[in-house]
Amino acid sequence: MRTAAYDILPTPVRRSLKKMGRDIRVARKRRRLTIAMMMERVGVSKTTYLSVEKGDPRVGIGIYGTALMVVGLGTPFADVADSARDDEGLALDEARLPERIRPRSGEPAL
Numbered sequence: 001m002r003t004a005a006y007d008i009l010p011t012p013v014r015r016s017l018k019k020m021g022r023d024i025r026v027a028r029k030r031r032r033l034t035i036a037m038m039m040e041r042v043g044v045s046k047t048t049y050l051s052v053e054k055g056d057p058r059v060g061i062g063i064y065g066t067a068l069m070v071v072g073l074g075t076p077f078a079d080v081a082d083s084a085r086d087d088e089g090l091a092l093d094e095a096r097l098p099e100r101i102r103p104r105s106g107e108p109a110l
Helices: 004-008 011-030 035-042 046-054 061-070 087-096
Strands: none
Touching: 011 046, 011 061, 035 046, 035 061, 046 061
């Protein structure tokens, strides 16, 4: 069932979610885990778990993360928005650095 939220998602986001769902399904099958086993380990209903394997954007990110951990794919969200790897943000910060720093009036210079 398509929703308004699905329709406004950018195409690359939709494709990424579908790929993640397929990847989870493939990982589950490689490990010979049944859907029932995954439902129990992730802690969701069959409908919700099947939505995970379809890459449904209505499923919470925590459920996707749990499914990834269950199949042994680690914690992929840990580095998704890692500020240390944000090259553009770091460049912007560096560009905003002042040329010269003066002590405020009344503050002793070191």
